[in-house]
Amino acid sequence: MYRYFLLTKKETRQRLKAAVHYTVGRLCQKIEEEHRREFSRQTIAAIAETTFRECDIFAKDLEAFARHAKRSTVSAEDVKLLARRSRALSNHIQNKSEELAQEQRESRKKSTVKRKSRETEEESRE
């Protein structure tokens, strides 16, 4: 008996929507705790739905930016362009981008150090 493991497009979309809804719920929950005011279920659902739809707009924009730069892979620079409408947002994304780049550099250093010390160990054994 052959079983289909591929999800239909509709099922994939439903799962993604559910995943978004879940995280939106948790983010709202944190805000509820901090501000001691509750969100109605309807509101959380509306925020989740809006976020999902906004991703469509984001994705199309990102794709257009990458294509404009003659790339087929969307880069961090494309995301920064996406955040251009608000100065505060733009700064926030720029800072996050630098933070992530820093973390990447540090993790590369660590793995280089690890590799070098392993090599030295192996050398001394011989």
Place this chain on the structure above:
Amino acid sequence: MAEKEEEVCFKKETVSKLLCSFFKEDKTRLGSDATLLMREMLKVFVQEAALRSLKQAEAEDCNQVEIEHFEKILPQLLLDF
């Protein structure tokens, strides 16, 4: 041992699948650094939506944040993003 506060955010895989599902062309890919940045972008979007709605509810002296509050702040939210 102090308990580390768990930071809520979207899963990297979710962000990636989500955005890729909306690309028009098959050949378009999402870079790893772009995925991480978009994860932050989406988190900020949700937080702004929630906080602005909450502020609206507070301004109207409502105990619960209702959909009307969200609807009022939605236009400016979309203009800012």
